[in-house]
Amino acid sequence: MIETAAMICIGIGILFNTLGVVGILRFPDVYTRLHAETKMTTFGTIFLALGVILYAGGMLAGTNDSQYLTLAIHTAIVVIALAFTNATGSHAIARAAHRSGQLPDPSVVDRLMEVQKHD
Amino acid sequence: MIRFLATAIAAFVAYLFLTAGSGTIILWSEMELIIGFILAIIVGLASYRIICRSGSLRMANPVRLILLPVYAIIPLFIEMARANIDVAIRVITGKVRPGIVRVKTGMKTDLGMLLLANSITLTPGTLSVDVDDTTRELYVHLINVPDELRDKKVVDARELFSFFDIPGWIRRIAE
Numbered sequence: 001m002i003e004t005a006a007m008i009c010i011g012i013g014i015l016f017n018t019l020g021v022v023g024i025l026r027f028p029d030v031y032t033r034l035h036a037e038t039k040m041t042t043f044g045t046i047f048l049a050l051g052v053i054l055y056a057g058g059m060l061a062g063t064n065d066s067q068y069l070t071l072a073i074h075t076a077i078v079v080i081a082l083a084f085t086n087a088t089g090s091h092a093i094a095r096a097a098h099r100s101g102q103l104p105d106p107s108v109v110d111r112l113m114e115v116q117k118h119d
Numbered sequence: 120m121i122r123f124l125a126t127a128i129a130a131f132v133a134y135l136f137l138t139a140g141s142g143t144i145i146l147w148s149e150m151e152l153i154i155g156f157i158l159a160i161i162v163g164l165a166s167y168r169i170i171c172r173s174g175s176l177r178m179a180n181p182v183r184l185i186l187l188p189v190y191a192i193i194p195l196f197i198e199m200a201r202a203n204i205d206v207a208i209r210v211i212t213g214k215v216r217p218g219i220v221r222v223k224t225g226m227k228t229d230l231g232m233l234l235l236a237n238s239i240t241l242t243p244g245t246l247s248v249d250v251d252d253t254t255r256e257l258y259v260h261l262i263n264v265p266d267e268l269r270d271k272k273v274v275d276a277r278e279l280f281s282f283f284d285i286p287g288w289i290r291r292i293a294e
Contacts, residue, residue, distance in 0.1 A: 016203060016207070019207050019210050019211075020210075022210055023206065023209075023210040026210060026213060027210075027215065028215070029217070031217060031246060031248070031260045032215055032217055032262055034246055034260075035206060035246055035260075035262050036206060036210060038240060038241070038246065039199070039202055039203055039206055039240075039241060040203060040206060040207070040210075042199075042241060043199055043200070043203040066141075066146070069139060069146070070139060070141070073136060073137075073139050074137070077136060077137065083191075083237070083241065084237060086241075087236070087237035087240040087241055088237065090240055090246060091236060091237075091240055091246070091247045091248070094246055094247070094248040094249075094260060095248055095249050098219075098248055098249060104217050104218065104219060104260065106215075106216075106217065
């Protein structure tokens with residue numbers, strides 16, 4: 001039962017990660033590609049980790065072996081670290097891209113461009 | 120002194136999380152507790168000037184520490200799910216109207232800015248591009264700019280989210 005739930009979670013995670021990769025290939029410029037990369041992979045990996053945690057919890061209840069507790073906690077730490085570093089890293093890439101003159105194309109409005117012109 | 124203690128305790132708790140399930144004293148073995156204690160003192164001495172720069176201990180308040188995971192699990196996760204389904208549909212159909220807007224945050228501390236910028240990056244079709252440190256404004260890239268946001272000069276951070284008052288939550292946690 002719990003293994004089925006873990007498999008469903010892992011399936012959802014792989015689906016979202018795949019869509020993220022497709023997004024990187026399909027979107028037109030660096031910013032929209034970052035959208036696909038950051039959000040989809042973080043969300044997909046959260047589901048992958050959820051599947052692992054569910055599986056580890058089921059094994060912990062079944063066998064009472066403390067290595068599964070370690071596995072679950074380490075996976076939870078991976079999710080926290082990933083959520084922070086993925087968001088921060090994409091912010092750094094977007095900022096560097098804009099500073100080096102890679103403007104969003106196509107775009108309907110660019111307030112940052114207007115500010116940079118003034119100073 | 121108080122800055123060193125706060126950093127050392129935080130490092131010790133992080134070490135305990137990493138080594139949970141290693142022994143019999145509740146969950147930890149004797150060796151891990153001793154080594155964790157020594158490492159926490161070293162880390163505290165080495166980094167208290169950086170990690171606890173302002174000397175404010177507001178994050179030691181247990182209410183804030185409980186609110187942080189609650190915030191991450193309920194409002195942030197629901198907003199993330201909505202954003203991901205939205206971006207997934209855009210990946211398949213290829214319909215995008217991107218643009219960069221200027222967002223007023225109203226945050227007073229660096230930690231609040233960090234949490235809000237990361238939440239914006241993870242949630243609804245938005246990506247923080249640049250920060251103005253003096254006015255505490257963010258420049259946010261939107262994958263689909265609605266008409267009413269395009270015409271405004273400065274957007275309030277609340278208008279970026281659809282279900283929850285995320286800036287209010289962050290203000291409660293970090294300020």
